[in-house]
Amino acid sequence: MGLISALVSFGFQSTHEKIKDLLGFLVSVLDGRSDVEENMRPFAPLNARYHLTPVSPAVTSLKLQVVKILTEVSNLRANFRLAKLLHKFQTYNENAGLALDLKKLHSYVEENKVLQ
């Protein structure tokens, strides 16, 4: 799990297909409905899986690793959106009409920020 987390954070799992293949499996591991007791039987009652037992730290540790990998994917997504936003900004500036409107909006915001 640590290796997968490192691979995601370093950008080795950056294509849509790779991430999708990875997350389908990882989220099923995270899903508490698939948790089993020591004898490989499902918990009964189901909320018994939340309790602290001698073996539960190993399970929660594994789930924690999965959540961290999902967080890495979220970072990747945020960076991607920021890059797209910057690209849009560049497109705005290459269009004379939009660039003028953008400057007007910027001036308007600055002016009202000053007056407040």
Added chain:
Amino acid sequence: MDRFADSVPSGEAFQNKLYEDFEELFEVGDGKALDLTILANGLPVDVILLDCLCYQDDALFAAALELLERTYGQRKKLLHALSEVTLLDSEVVPVFGNVGEMSSELGFLLFLVRSSEVWGVCSRVAGPFQPERYDLVVRTCDRISEYLYHAPLESKPPPGLGARLGNAAAVVKKRLSLTPSLGDGSVDNPMAAMQIGSEIEASTDSDESNPTLFHQDVMRSMNLQTTLITALNMDYNLSFRGSICSSEDKVLWSVYSTYIDDPA
């Protein structure tokens, strides 16, 4: 306060376009495809994360809650990142020449400040003193100071807004010149009155005594504060650390540093 859509003829259409383009990052195409639920082949990630909150494990609780907060705060995070952006009219900046050069110099200054224990000591590990590094730090700081007090480059405001911006600037200038820095309660104090008087005189005499607010914002965007905080944490007696230089070397280095600071 009037709205931008009322002030500018094409304002409303432009605002709508901005809104649609922003939402497109989350709701359409690649933006939507990167949703965790879609990436997980339709498994309800949010519900599974809520389930994780119930386990008796503090670290798992914290991580799951953080991921939920990130998932539902994506727009806020992107807007916050945008609010930190400082727009420049062009790449040209005074003193440094262009933004790339400025960024490069500030980056190297941060590196030098962080590595002062390598070039500011004479030891078996770090080697001899490196006065050229010290010179570079001082020169870069001088350039930053010059930039902060430099008048901003002229740029033409959009038609129709120039006069209003001029009025706004006049209002601010008047407020700054009349605002006492010690508060209303100190007006009866004659010393305070003298200080306020001198402040007003100074503010009307010359603009060179105050740094340019816009340039301060640019420096803040370039993370100058981290460099300054790191520099303030430097050991002021750094040159006296180390093992292989003699006391004479250390004193000479101190004298050299003083000479660079004040050649006169």
